[in-house]
Amino acid sequence: MQRSEQERLRIESLAQMRELGIDPYPAAEFKATYKAADLTEGFEEGLQVVLAGRLMTRRIMGKASFASLQDSTGTFQLYINRDEICESEDKVLYNTVFKKLLDRGDFIGVEGETFLTKTGEPSLRVRKLTVLSKAIRPLPSPKTDDDGVVHDAFTDPELRYRMRYVDLVVNPEVRKTFEARSRVIQAMRDTFSEKGWLEVDTPVLQAIPGGAAARPFITHHNALDSQLYLRIANELYLKRLIVGGFEGVYEFSRNFRNEGMDRTHNPEFTIMELYVAYKDYRWMMTEMEQLLANVCQAVHGETRAELAGTTINFAPPYARVTMRDAILEYAKVDIDGLDEDGLRAACKNLGMEIDDSMGKGKLIDELFGEHCERHYVQPTFITDYPIEMSPLCKAHRDNPRYTERFELFIAGTEVANAYSELNDPIDQRERFEAQVALMERGDDEAMFVDQDFLRALEYGMPPTSGVGIGVDRLVMMLTGQTSIQEVLLFPQMRPEIFES
C-alpha cells in the first residue's frame, strides 16, 4: 500500500511513542467531566475539568502552546505550558510527545483548570495530558478567517460522501444537519407516543412487494428456496395490524426502490407511515399541520425554515387545493368529465409526451406533475386524487370518481401522501384487478395483488386514515438542503475499488 509522506511520518511517531512507553491506543476508560460546549456556555474561571477529544489546531510558541480540542459538542482552547505539564526536569512529554509525536486529528485527554487569556478567550490550562488514540491519516485542514470565510474547505462531494467520517470531523455544519435529522425523527416519535400510538416493526423481506408502485430489489432465501423482495412500502402490513385491533400504529420504514438516483431519490430511503383507526383524511390534514409545526419548532425553535432563499412557513393552516382545481388553474384543463380520450387529447394539446400504456390516472398525474407541482412552494395539501391513480384509497364520499386522498407539497416536492384507507374488501379486490389489467397493458409499475392482505380486509378493518411522510425530504426542507445525499449519512455510491 502506497502511503504519503505525512502518513509515513505519523506511523513513525506511533513507534516512537511505544518506545517511550506510551500506549497510543490505551484500553482503559477515560472519564471526561465536561464537554466543550458546557465550558463555553456560562464560562467560569478556575474550574477543574477533564476533557477528551480530537486535537485540531496547534500554535506552538517555544515553551508554551495553544491548541484546540474538538469533542461532539464543539471545540475548546487549550493552553499548554512546558513547565506546567512537566514539573520535573524531564520535559519529554512537552518537547517530544506534544510537540513532535502528536498530530492534528489525534485523540487526547486533558486535565486542568479554566481561565481567560489576555485576549479574553476561554481556555483550559493543561496540567495533565493523556494520549487516547493516534491518527495515521492527516485530516483536511479548512481554516476560517476573521471575516468568517472558510478557506481550503473539504468540499469534493465524492470524498465527502465516501468518507463521511472525515466530512463530519471537519465540516461542523454537516454534523448539525444530522443532529437536526435526529431531532425531526425524535419529535415525531414523541408526538405519536404521547397520543398512545404504537411503534412497530414489519418485514423488510417480503414475498409480495406491495403498498406502492415501484420496481423492487429482488433477493433469494436459501433455506426456503424462494424469491423475496426488499420492501418498497410497509403500508399493507400496518393495515393488517389495524385489522388486528391496534388503533394507532407507526413505523419508520426503510424502503428500497430499484429506480434511478437523483437529488431527491436514493435507492434506500425512509418513510414514516402512520395509521389511525376511526379517522379520515380530513382529520389527518389537521394532524399533519400540527405535527410539522412541532417538528419545525423542535429543529429551529420557530415554525419557519429557510430553504434555497425562501422562507417556508410550517405554521397551520396549510392551503388545501383539489387536484381538479390545481390542474384547472395551471394547465387550464378541467379533468372533471373528461374521459381517457379527452384527457389524452388535452395532454397532446399541451405538447406533453404521452404513450398508449398510460391510463386515465397516469395522464392526470402527468398533467399535475408537469404543470402544477412546482408552484406549491409553501406547504399545500393537494386533495381528491382521481380514483384510477389511488388503488388503496377509499372513494370520495361525495364523488366516486375521486378518492379521499391528499399529498402534501413543499417547495414543489411531494413530502407526504395520505388516504382515508380503503377498507371495503370487495372494492379492494376490484381495484387490484384493475392494476393487473394495467400491468398486462404494459405498465411495469402497476401493483401486485396481495391475496393475504385481501383476506385480512375480509375479516374487517375499521375506517382508518393513514399517511406516509418522506423523512429524508422533510429533513431536506427543514435543513435547507437541496440534495438527498446531504441528509443521508451514507448515500448510495458505486462501490469503491481498493488496491490490496
Place this chain on the structure above:
RNA sequence: GACCCCCUAGCUCAGCUGGUUAGAGCAUCUCACUUUUAAUGAGAGGGUCGAGGGUUCGAGUCCCUCGGGGGUCACCA
C-alpha cells in the same frame, strides 16, 4: 439510460493556441519563539497530473477507450 462538465501534492486550486526541471496557499518536516487564534519569522521536503492506448521531435494540455464523481434530462403514480 442520454447529454454536458470535472478528476493535478494530505486539502483547496492555478497551469494560455502542446515546449525544456509541473506551481501556489494551507497542511507536513527542521530551526527560533512562554497568551496565540487563518499565530509569526527563516529554511526544506512532498506529484505515476484518475487508468490505459494513440497523434507528435515533444502531451497535465490534443484524440480514443475505460473508471469514478457532479449537473441536466429520462425513469421514479
